Amino acid sequence: MEFDTSWVLFGFPLAFGLGWLASRVDLRQLRFENRQTPRAYFKGLNYLLNEQQDQAIDAFIEAVQHDPDTSELHFALGNLFRRRGEYERAVRVHQHLLSRGDLSQADLDRAQHALALDFLKAGLIDRAEDSLSKLEGTAFAEQAHLALLSIYERSRDWAKATDIAHKLNASGNGSFQGRLAHYLCEQAESTEIAQDHASKIRLLQQAIDTAPHAARAPLAMAKVLHASGEPQAAYDTLKRLAHTAPSAVPLLAPRLSVLAQELRCFDDALQFLEHLYQHTASLDVLQAIVSLRTARGETDTSQWFAKHLEREPSLVAATQWIANEKFEHQQFHPQVQRALERAAKPLQRYRCAACGFEATQHFWQCPGCQAWDSYPPKRIEEL
Secondary structure, eight states, X not given: OOOOHHHHHHHHHHXXXXXXXXXXXXXXXXXXXXXXXXXXXXXXXXXXXXXXXXXXXXXXXXXXXXXXXXXXXXXXXXXXXXXXXXXXXXXXXXXHHHHOSSSOHHHHHHHHHHHHHHHHHHTOHHHHHHHHHTTTTSTTHHHHHHHHHHHHHHTXXXXXXXXXXXXXXXXXXXXXXXXXXXXXXXXXXXXXXXXXXXXXXXXXHHHHHHSTTOSHHHHHHHHHHHHTTOHHHHHHHHHHHHHHOGGGHXXXXXXXXXXXXXXXXXXXXXHHHHHHHHHOOOHHHHHHHHHHHHHTTOOOOHHXXXXXXXXXXXXXXXXXXXXXXXXXXXXXXHHHHHHHHHHHGGGGSEEOTTTOOEESSOOSBOTTTOOBTOSOSSOGGGO
């Protein structure tokens, strides 16, 4: 049977035409999809800039459906879910990214970090800790360490917090010596060694060596020494602290006054406190001076509050001065005194410089924002 070459000549143009037609259809579909994806992407970006997060999420979901392999859209979508508080959806997006085998190691690390933030925001601390630990040795290691440090501080796991602080210290991005000293003080104040004064003194001495100019450890050391029956050592510790950390004078003055009364060293303590008062006109130092003079037997101490008023306008000092003075209309004195004390009471609080949280006592770590050393040692009226 002879092969008819005319069929070949007829088939070549037909095959070429069909191939050209198929390519045109594919190209048209590709162009349509490429137009749709940027349109949805830019629509979502526009919504995001206008702070319309719901509409932005819908637009990004549409873009992801058109191009499911685009990792950047998944990251944007996951971050939006987290910002809106939809942590489960954010977790699913970032877990999907981690399950993909076509991502680079940098994108996998990025997805792992995003997943850790999802767990952290959702309050799933154990899962967040596990996810953050997997970022060791990556580009996100420092951010992971900072997040882990916050977790360990909130859970009061001072041993793990110390390990992380040492790593951050070694990385050269700031000094964490102050925090390390706080951790040692926290361990010294724990209930596990409540009656073990020797262990407390050892930990506090480590804290002093770690941060020599910090005030917390010497203040705590003086308290432990006093409780151990060594008031003279406690008194000397506070006097040294006044030179190494002058800003802590308002905190140490009341304790120094109590120790001076116990040791009966009125003259030395008064000379020391009055010298400090010349440089730091603090109400706490003033109260310590008045307390010592009263304990020594002096009756007219109101002049000290009057002198303070000449130097600094103070409602608290005015209240104390009026309480010790005699006026013409004594029958109204109790009412006036109560009114002044009520007005002055809020001014005697301490205020966090980071978040503004107010408290009647001084904190080394703010109960509101968890910041360390954010409470100035001065009262609100003196700020």
